[in-house]
Amino acid sequence: MPRQARLDAPGILQHVMIRGIDKQRVVNDEKDRHNFISRMGELALETGTRIYAWALMSNHIHILLRTGSMGLPKYMRRLLTGYAITYNHRHARHGYLFQDRYKSIVCDEDAYFLELVRYIHLNPLRAKLVKDVTELDRYPWCGHSVVMGYNKYPWQDTEYILSWFNKKKRNALKAYRQYINEGVSQGRRPELVGGGLNRHLRESAGRLTSGPSGGGSYSDRRILGDEEFVEKILRGPVHGGRHLPPLIWIRGKVKSIIEEQCRGAGIHIEELQMGSRRHSIAKVRSDIAWQLASDLGLPLAEIGRQLGVSTSGISKILERRKRSGQN
Numbered sequence: 001m002p003r004q005a006r007l008d009a010p011g012i013l014q015h016v017m018i019r020g021i022d023k024q025r026v027v028n029d030e031k032d033r034h035n036f037i038s039r040m041g042e043l044a045l046e047t048g049t050r051i052y053a054w055a056l057m058s059n060h061i062h063i064l065l066r067t068g069s070m071g072l073p074k075y076m077r078r079l080l081t082g083y084a085i086t087y088n089h090r091h092a093r094h095g096y097l098f099q100d101r102y103k104s105i106v107c108d109e110d111a112y113f114l115e116l117v118r119y120i121h122l123n124p125l126r127a128k129l130v131k132d133v134t135e136l137d138r139y140p141w142c143g144h145s146v147v148m149g150y151n152k153y154p155w156q157d158t159e160y161i162l163s164w165f166n167k168k169k170r171n172a173l174k175a176y177r178q179y180i181n182e183g184v185s186q187g188r189r190p191e192l193v194g195g196g197l198n199r200h201l202r203e204s205a206g207r208l209t210s211g212p213s214g215g216g217s218y219s220d221r222r223i224l225g226d227e228e229f230v231e232k233i234l235r236g237p238v239h240g241g242r243h244l245p246p247l248i249w250i251r252g253k254v255k256s257i258i259e260e261q262c263r264g265a266g267i268h269i270e271e272l273q274m275g276s277r278r279h280s281i282a283k284v285r286s287d288i289a290w291q292l293a294s295d296l297g298l299p300l301a302e303i304g305r306q307l308g309v310s311t312s313g314i315s316k317i318l319e320r321r322k323r324s325g326q327n
Contacts, residue, residue: 007106007222007233008072010048011302013064015116015224016072017103017193018080020059021096027058028091033141036061036083041155044068049075050157053116055123056141062120064107076102105193106233108225109301110311112192117161118183119192121147126188133181147176163310164301192224232297253296254306261288273308285309289317 008014020026027033033056040063044051048068055062068075084097107116121136121144130136138150145151147158162172165179223230262269265284272285285307292298292306293314304314 006073006104008067008104010067010069010071013066013107013109013113014072015105015107015120015193016061016063016065016076018061018063019099019102021099023059024097025058026061026087026097027056032087032090035086037141037153039079039083041153043075043079044155047075050160051155052113052143052157052161053120054143054156055120057123057127057129062123064116064120072104076104103193104222106223106225108223108229108299110299111226111229112224113301114161114164114179115189116192118180119189121180122183125184133177133184136180137177144180148173160305167310254292254298257291257295258288258306261291273306275308286317286321289314290321293318 018026027036036056040051040054043049044065047070049070050066050068051063052066053062053064065072080098080102087097088094107113121142124130124139124142125133125136130139136142136144137148139145140151143156146153146156147161162169162176165175166172220230220234223233225233258269258272261284262272265280267281267284271278271281272288276282289303289307289309292303293300298306300314300318301311303309304311307314309317
């Protein structure tokens with residue numbers, strides 16, 4: 001069966017998994033680890049790729065990221081090719097280092113962002129590279145230590161992670177640490193790495209669901225989310241009698257909506273995104289949030305990212321509008 005094309009567009013959340021060829025090691029020592037991490041971070045800053053969570057294991061790597069303007073394939077090609085060349089040279093080896101095709105899954109941010117951060121950051125503990133969460137707090141080869149403040153990497157977006165827990169950093173860190181603790185007993189989470197809906201339906205119903213062409217439920221190994229999210233990703237808006245690629249269409253539409261609303265109200269986009277509570281700005285923010293949610297079906301977390309507001313803040317804005325009957 002031919003492999004499917006990657007789903008990618010700037011701004012979408014992706015869980016990337018990289019494995020060594022034939023399960024071989026991809027890092028041998030601290031110098032290799034520093035080499036990979038520095039390349040991953042420098043490229044992220046250069047391309048506008050936002051990295052939230054990561055874990056560098058001996059023969060595989062997990063990264064939770066939001067793609068930048070370059071797109072995921074180019075970012076990954078530069079990262080893996082550059083690292084493999086230096087690794088082979090240093091260890092006097094030849095041939096491929098990584099499995100020929102890394103795995104990338106588009107994720108429903110509202111439902112899975114925190115789950116994936118926790119799953120990825122607990123990898124060293126599940127693999128017994130550290131004995132407990134206290135030791136994980138300082139473990140240098142995992143993004144958890146950066147969130148906790150023991151390691152500093154400017155390219156890891158820890159603020160966005162903490163914004164899901166509390167506005168005050170101290171309270172957010174406490175809540176995040178508790179959330180990590182609560183995940184220790186969960187063990188491995190195969191539903192988070194194999195295309196959530198597809199795997200869930202196959203295990204519960206004992207069959208594979210058909211895709212859009214088959215007229216059945218929507219499922220895809222490249223997507224982690226419920227049926228509605230999968231359909232939204234696979235089928236864009238209808239234009240000229242055909243479905244447009246949704247991710248590409250949404251990318252331009254979000255920008256035009258924000259620019260049009262701000263221009264009409266005579267405010268700068270920067271003001272909107274800085275969290276100002278001035279009535280005129282709050283009104284425009286509410287209008288944009290409603291349009292992005294109702295017209296485009298954009299996830300609350302992504303709306304918040306575009307408008308400089310927390311996910312819970314966007315939820316409250318939409319609830320107020322519903323209660324007031326605005327549309």
